[in-house]
Amino acid sequence: MTIGNKTDRRILRTKDAINRAFLEVFSEKEFDRITINDISERANVNRGTIYLHYMDKYDLLNRCINVHLDEMISSCTLTKFTQENVEKNEAIEALKSLFIYIQKNFLFFSSMLSSQKTSLFRERIQKTLTSSIQEKINMQGINQGMDKELIIQFTANAFVGILEWWILNRMPYTAEHMAEQVWTLIERNNINS
Amino acid sequence: MTIGNKTDRRILRTKDAINRAFLEVFSEKEFDRITINDISERANVNRGTIYLHYMDKYDLLNRCINVHLDEMISSCTLTKFTQENVEKNEAIEALKSLFIYIQKNFLFFSSMLSSQKTSLFRERIQKTLTSSIQEKINMQGINQGMDKELIIQFTANAFVGILEWWILNRMPYTAEHMAEQVWTLIERNNINS
DNA sequence: ATGTTATTCAACACTGTGTTGTTTAAAATG
DNA sequence: CATTTTAAACAACACAGTGTTGAATAACAT
Incomplete structure (x- = not known):
């Protein structure tokens, strides 16, 4: 709730996995053709889990770039x-x-x-x-x-x-x-x- | 089959309608979010008809630009x-x-x-x-x-x-x-x- | 007037989306 | 260590869009 709040390791791990996977898939496929499933499978993460951290693939792309x-x-x-x-x-x-x-x-x-x-x-x-x-x-x-x-x-x-x-x-x-x-x-x- | 072959007026009309509609929708919506249905409704054309002339919306965009x-x-x-x-x-x-x-x-x-x-x-x-x-x-x-x-x-x-x-x-x-x-x-x- | 064919329409299987409730297991905490 | 918290997995859901098909219809060329 306050400042020194360390985020759960699980969150860090999955976010990292999702980001890596996204970049991988992104370098192979046109963005339009990429599905959430592509990313989740590459990241070894449940499809629903991605929605726990990002609104959609556009959100994912945006944050990644930023x-x-x-x-x-x-x-x-x-x-x-x-x-x-x-x-x-x-x-x-x-x-x-x-x-x-x-x-x-x-x-x-x-x-x-x-x-x-x-x-x-x-x-x-x-x-x-x-x-x-x-x-x-x-x-x-x-x-x-x-x-x-x-x-x-x-x-x-x-x-x-x-x-x-x-x-x-x-x-x-x-x-x-x-x-x-x-x-x-x-x-x-x-x-x- | 030969040279002076005039194309059916219906083809010209619907192709034109599809193109106009596409440009209209395109100026309003991001390309990714555009559906074939958006275009067909705007063009007053059956959804399936678009597939009669174009492979998909990417094809439509490409030809339009060219x-x-x-x-x-x-x-x-x-x-x-x-x-x-x-x-x-x-x-x-x-x-x-x-x-x-x-x-x-x-x-x-x-x-x-x-x-x-x-x-x-x-x-x-x-x-x-x-x-x-x-x-x-x-x-x-x-x-x-x-x-x-x-x-x-x-x-x-x-x-x-x-x-x-x-x-x-x-x-x-x-x-x-x-x-x-x-x-x-x-x-x-x-x-x- | 007649044959041709572009278009419509309804139906189809299919892929992907975003959400939900429950279960599982890993992390934080004292 | 035991307990509490919570992230993630899983399965199921309704929904939206795709691309295709076969039969009916209506516009066109001749």
């Missing part, structure tokens, strides 16, 4: 990317940490993208990037007279697309190479101040 | 954009025709994007753009030493994203304004030769 993306955003130095006055080297390091994080959790990311139900996932990442870019864009120089919102949308979409491409193509370049290239491309649009 | 996108690609001057040695004004005109086409078929595009099942639709457009850009990219100057594939992916994603943004935000700018802005942003990356 957990992983929250972890990504906080764990990698993407936070640094949001700060003001970042040096070139620092910016590249931050980008690199992002690519490395994805590399470490490749299975999760690739199954999230291999399935059709990408949009949700993509939207979440893009939202973060958009606000990040919004704070860093410099409307002087090359961007003078241009539409700010358009440049933001342009760049954020380009960035997310590059991430997606990198993952779907099984990470053909190193994180470092990606970081440098992406930095150059973004810097062209006067994003880094 | 028909409309084929029309878009051929009808607008996007073809001009693929040719070599385009003048600035010509390029902007081609872009403009694209935005105008979308404007004319706004209902279709917005319902395609308002629903979750965007990916399919997005992928199709992006594929076209990618090959288009691939032919126009200039690896000299600012792009020297950069990775070609990355620039292509970067720009194509940015482009598609801008289209999507424009549609989802109910076309806040004129087609002309969009064409000019987008041209500048793409030109920065040395795409126009």
Whole structure:
């Protein structure tokens, strides 16, 4: 009832099993075609048990994405990317940490993208990037007279697309190479101040 | 059996009714939640009749997208954009025709994007753009030493994203304004030769 | 006017959903 | 350790949607 309330081990175990099973099935089947039974069987859990923890498979997908993306955003130095006055080297390091994080959790990311139900996932990442870019864009120089919102949308979409491409193509370049290239491309649009 | 074979009017009528109904329902409901019954009732057609023309709702969605996108690609001057040695004004005109086409078929595009099942639709457009850009990219100057594939992916994603943004935000700018802005942003990356 | 065939209709077996009441067994607690 | 608590299993349920079938009907082409 109060704070230090440890959750029942059984709950932790089954929730974990369900999540693992879900990711497994998700990487094999299109989301629409996945049934609760698919997941429960893979998790060695009764079908009804899933309804004890999640409303439906949509709820399951949502929470799964949220957990992983929250972890990504906080764990990698993407936070640094949001700060003001970042040096070139620092910016590249931050980008690199992002690519490395994805590399470490490749299975999760690739199954999230291999399935059709990408949009949700993509939207979440893009939202973060958009606000990040919004704070860093410099409307002087090359961007003078241009539409700010358009440049933001342009760049954020380009960035997310590059991430997606990198993952779907099984990470053909190193994180470092990606970081440098992406930095150059973004810097062209006067994003880094 | 031969060429001048006119298809039965009944077929044309019901196919048309099914398509209209599908687009209507699609703009209101998430694709996953749509049932064949939803569509058949809206189309004033027996449920079984839909199975006479389409395998399932996925088939229906696919064919619907294909028909409309084929029309878009051929009808607008996007073809001009693929040719070599385009003048600035010509390029902007081609872009403009694209935005105008979308404007004319706004209902279709917005319902395609308002629903979750965007990916399919997005992928199709992006594929076209990618090959288009691939032919126009200039690896000299600012792009020297950069990775070609990355620039292509970067720009194509940015482009598609801008289209999507424009549609989802109910076309806040004129087609002309969009064409000019987008041209500048793409030109920065040395795409126009 | 007649033959053709697209559509309707009712019925079918089937798969999956979400819920419920009871039983079982594992965990927390003193 | 014994006792209480409660998560999970199980079986059964009504329900919604799928995709198919065969016979009746009505619209169409000729």
